[in-house]
Amino acid sequence: MLDFHLAQLYGVPTKSLNLAVKRNVDRFPADFAFRLTDEEFEQVKELLRFQFETPKIGRGGRRYLPNAFTEHGAIMLASVLNSPKAVETSIYIVRAFIRIREILSTHKDLAEKLIDLEREIAKHDLQIQAIVKALRQLMEPDKEEVKRQIGFRVEELKTSYKAKRKK
Secondary structure, three states: OEHHHHHHHHOOOHHHHHHHHHHOHHHOOOOOEEEOOHHHHHHHHHHOHHHOOOOOOOOOOOOOOOEEEOHHHHHHHHHHOOOHHHHHHHHHHHHHHHHHHHHHHHHHHHHHHHHHHHHHHHHHHHHHHHHHHHHHHHHOOOOOOOOOOOOOOHHHHHHHHHHHHHO
């Protein structure tokens, strides 16, 4: 999450949040918080266009690039920002991250089930192909067997009449 999002959640100005992070830099290692690069910020601006309506300095009115916080960094902010709103929000954030993990684990289970299903379908495809091949072979007429057409034919009468005469 970006610093201005967390500032809104914790009910503090973004400047105060960043100042608290700066004062407690040892609590925010690189895997908890980091500053966005210009390229990353441009991508974020595209995604969050509505939040950067009138840029004054090219960064949505900011002098510095925003800080981004991981799950652990967002929780650590609650200990840095010691206010009732921060405590309430940190509980909310912890519950939200727990719910996200539950959802992701459910999706992981679904993904594994889909993979298993695809494997089963692949086996069935081979079996179905074998059945279709066998059916096609049964539908093809034997080449050696010449079937006699039904009905009266004059040619047969002539040959059978000649055969009777010769006897």
